[in-house]
Amino acid sequence: MALQFILILLNILLFGSSLRLVESFTDGRKIVVGNNETDRLALLEFKKQIIDDPYGTLSSWNDSIHFCNWVGITCSNLQQQRVISLDLQGKGLGGNISPSIGNLTFLRYLNMGENSFHGTIPQEMGNLISLQIISFENNTLKGEFPTSLANCTSLREIYFNNNNLVGKISSEPFTSLTKLEVITINGNGLTGEIPAFLGNISSIQEISLEGNELQGTIPESLGQLSNLYLLAIGRNNLSGMVPLSLYNLSSLQIFNLRQNQLHGSLPRDIGLNLPNLQVLILGQNLFLGSIPNSISNISTLEVFDLDQNSFVGPVSNNLGNLQNLQAFTIDDNQCGTGAANDLDFVNSLLNCTNLNSLSIQLNGFKASLPNFKANLSTQLSIFLFGRNQIYGTIPAGIENLVNLTGLGMEDNFLEDLHLPTCTTPRSTKQEKSNSFRIVLAIIGALLGFLLISSFLTLYWIRRSKSKPPSTPLTGERFLKLSYKELFKATEGFSSANFIGSGSFGSVYKGIIDQDETIVAVKVLNLQNPRVYKSFIAECKALRNIGHRNLVKILTSCSSLDPKGKDFKALVYEFMPNGSLDDWLHLPVEAHNYSRNLSLLQRLNIAIDVASALDYLHNNCYVAIIHCDLKPSNILLDSDMIAHVSDFGLARLLLEADDNSSQDQTSTIEIKGSIGYAAPEYGMGGRVPVQGDVFSYGILLLEMFTGKRPIDHMFTDDLNLHNFAKATLPVHVMQILDPKNPTHGRTK
Incomplete structure (x- = not known):
């Protein structure tokens, strides 16, 4: 009987469902550990706070199934069956996070990322004494960083990025987190300074606080983190000089300080002390001095970005050693000043076979470009050297840059290529007279158009100033x-x-x-x-x-x-006014109001579309080709302003597979629309920006003639292009769209 009593007692102690265990701390605090029934009730309380469950994720959370089999739940293998993992990432859940989650005291892994949770992070999280990884990234949580996490002494990884957290980051939570390896809170509204105590946690490998409103200087103590491989604290309001100790962290691989107010110069031996560096981003700060030659020793370097600082030249000619380099950017510095002012380093960079983007704009270079000696296997697709004082001709060897799709060389002193003058057959006196009249008519039309455009521009500027700004649905998110x-x-x-x-x-x-x-x-x-x-x-x-x-x-x-x-x-x-296709081709009787476009409206729409293409091709960091420009993809807002839409076939020119066979296959699949697509699209060729220009030309012809490129009249060798060309120069008026109402750009 005694033995049986002992066995029963032991069973209750180890596996009983009614016993409540208590965890004591040295400072006198006590946390109720509970039992597996405690876990079940805690999960049900959590479910009650969920107001949106679009995928029915929590439909399995009911008494017909054991809670260890609920979606997102993992229990321990012990007979106790305590919850050790709660993973609801990307389930679209919305609501508050219930404080009851703090009763899951055996929880080691908690992932609520990629949802729509709002409210604050409950302080009861501090009860999760076994927690090792916590993620609330990509939600809309607000409030301050929970100081109660100081109790979670086993915590190794924290992911709170892309929320609405505010306030200062107190050192208090970190004094006991001696096992912490990752802290990621970028994309919030945190203020104050970076806690210096982080430098005392020797286990830290990753610190990402980018995109907040942090101020003050970078703590010297961070230079003690000998295991740190990622430091991303860009897009804040940090000032002062970068501690020299950070430049000596040989473990550092990603170093991002972009868009702060940091100043000082780079150490001469930076390339020797950071042998594992892969990403160095110091753009949009106040750095000065020269770019150290030792940079060429960092064989692992992939991204080098120093734009919008005050660095001076010369730039090392040994950069060709960086065979892993993919992007080199020194825009808007003063690298054209210094002891030397040559561009030989360009040839060095062109020998980096993985280089995709090279940008040296706005540096005051006063030299001629050397003859390019590029490695024929170079991947360079973007080469920008505009807004300098570069002279001479475009050098020989540029044809070796076989993957080049974006070349920016504006605002220099480059000479023309001395191409032969174009000659044309002599015109008859009548043709000359007609041409003269056409030229006068065009000049008159342009002057009238410029006058009207100036008036409209002033009108829209005044109107936009008086009009209250619209409130976006999402703010900046x-x-x-x-x-x-x-x-x-x-x-x-x-x-x-x-x-x-x-x-x-x-x-x-x-x-x-x-x-x-x-x-x-x-x-x-x-x-x-x-x-x-x-x-x-x-x-x-x-x-x-x-x-x-x-x-x-x-x-x-x-x-x-x-x-x-x-x-x-x-x-x-x-877009309340539908598509351009509707206005050009849908019968008027299909609407309860006129759908005709005046000449001025057509000109305005043409300018709008050209502005959009100019932005996509020339002003995006990575040029974008639309690949399917046509009237049905031009949408008109309430003010008849045109907006290019439907990027389902769009191509980004800077892609990793640009030189592979896979690229050719994917390019062949891109057909565009019949009548608008450039001939190259149908032959499996590369997709250049000129393809959009071809489509734009067809679009212009359609806008002013009112005829589709696939009109039934176009058979055999006759197409819209030839149809319009045949009327030049004296019969153009005969093919213009006969619908010509008098109203201008209206709502």
Whole structure:
């Protein structure tokens, strides 16, 4: 009997469901550890705070299934079955984080990233004494950094990036986190200084506090972190000099101080003391002095960016040793001043076979470019040396840069290439007379257009100043919308809200509840195998660009519908005046108002589209080719301002597979639209920016003649281009679109 009693007691002590264990601390604090029933109740309390579960992730969280089998839950293998992992990353969940989560005292891994949690991070997190990894990245959490995490002495990794956290980072939480390896809180609103105590945690390998509002100097103590391989503290308000000890951290691989107010010069031996450095980004600061020659010793270097500082020359001619280098940027410095003023270092860089981008603009170089001796295997696609004082001719050897797609050389003193003068057959007296009249007419039209444009420009400037700024849906962040919200916004994707369709999907008008903003929702047709590539291309092209003549993307949605099928959609700013195609070709009787465009409106739209293409080709950090420019992809807002849309076929010119066979295959797949695509697209050639220019030319002809390039009249060898060309120079008026109302650009 005694033995049986002992066994029963032992079973209760080890595996009982009613015993509440207590964890004591040396400072007198006590935390109730509880049992597996405590874990189940804590999870149910957490579920109660969830107000949005678009994928039904928590539908399994009920009493019909043991909680260890609920989605996102992992339990220990012990008979106790305590929750050790809670992983709900990317489930689209919305709501507050319940304080009950602090009762999961055996929890080691907590990942709530990529959701829509709001409110504050509960201080009860400090009860998670076994926690090793915590992630709340990419939510909308607010409040301050939870100081109670000081109790989580086993914590190794913290990911709070891209939230709305504010306030100072107190040293208090870190005094006991002696095992911490990663702290990532970039993209918040943190203020104050970087805690100097971080330098006392020798285990730290990664510090990322980029994109906050931190001030003060960089703590000297960070130079003690001998295991640190990533330090990203750019886009803050830091000042002072960089501690020399940081330049001696041989473990450092990524060093990003961009966009602060840091000053000082780089140590002469930086290249010897940072042998493992891969990324060095010091742009948009106040650094001065010369670029150390020892940089050429960092064989691992991939990205070198010192733009918008006050560095002076000369630049080392030994940079060709950097065979891993992919981007070299020294824009807007003074590297053209110094003991020497030559550009021989360019040839050195062109021998870096992995180099994709080379930019040396705005440096005051006063020299001629050397004859290029580029390695024929170079990957260079972007070469920018404009806004200097470079003279002479474009050097021989430039043809060796076989992958070059972007060449910027404006505002220099380069000579022309001495090409022979173009000759034309002699004209008859009548032809000369007609040509003279045409020239006078064109000059008169241009003067009139410039006068009207000046008036309109002044009008729009005054109007924009008096007009209150519109409030964006998302501020500086993308709006987060679920399938459920898009379904509601479009009234179930009803036919009443249907706008149009294409091979990649259908577009619906929707109204977002949050502020009754009208949007356009493009629901992709996932039956088309090319749609996945289109979706990625469009997101890739639009995520980092912005221009008044480009359609504004508000967000994307990639999830499952109620039937468990893939659902992908893109949400755009709504354009109330539809597409240019509608205005050019849809019969007037199909509308309750006139859809004709005046000559001035057509000119304005042409200028709008040209401005958009100029931005995409020449002013993006990575040039973008639209690949499908046509009237149906030109949308008009309430003021008849044109916006280029539909980047489903867009190509980014700086891509890793640019020289591979895979690149050729993917390029062949890009056809564009019949009648608008450049001939090269159909022959499997590379996709150059000139392809968009070709499409733009066809677009102009269509706008002013009113005829589609696939009009039934164009058969055999006759096409829109030849049709227009045949009327030059004296019969142009005969082919202009006969619809010519008198109103100008109107709402």
